[in-house]
Amino acid sequence: MPEVTANMLRHAAMNLLVQKNYSHDELAQKLSYLSDNDELILDVLDRLEKERLLSNERYVEGFIQHRAAKGQGPSRIAQDLEKKGIDPEMIVNALKVSEINWQELAKSVRQQKFGHKHPRKSREINEQREFLQSRGFPAELLANLF
Known part of the structure; x- marks a missing residue:
């Protein structure tokens, strides 16, 4: 089996992001099935973040809106985001500015x-x-x- 390169991981990450928005940790986990080189995976994810193709802030905003539309409250949403590896402070701030009554x-x-x-x-x-x-x-x- 050929060694997985950064370009291959980037291509796989882009294919995943086209289908669905992922958090940094979720995408890292998905890419770990393709390569056990954690440093390479983190480099690819860092590059995607610098290019604003991967953003935990954008992910959290969309997650909150989606879950609120399904009738879920802030405590449940925060708990689910923490399980996905999102920083609790980011969650609290995003819930405050979400403009959801x-x-x-x-x-x-x-x-x-x-x-x-x-x-x-x-x-x-x-x-x-x-x-x-x-x-x-x-x-x-x-x-x-x-």
Whole structure:
């Protein structure tokens, strides 16, 4: 089997990026299946970042928008981004500037699941609160919802 070169890794990375946006760590993992030369992989990724073809900031922004559109809250989104190797400080900053009204999103998600009628019994309130918390909406955000 021929030795994998930087050009081959770059070509593979570009093919992956055309299909989907990846974080730095995700793309490094994908490229590690082609080469066990970590230094070469990091050099290729650094070059892609300098050329603005690979950007964790852009990845995080898109990830937040996509997940919010699916009805997920900031806690769940942050947790999933951390699992993907994104710096927690970058996540916090991106969530702050995302211009998503998390309160309105939680209200909308609640209405999609349970309808427009507000719960009256504490059992119903707890069920809806637990559902929203499982979707990643923190308790302090839900205080004004019920």
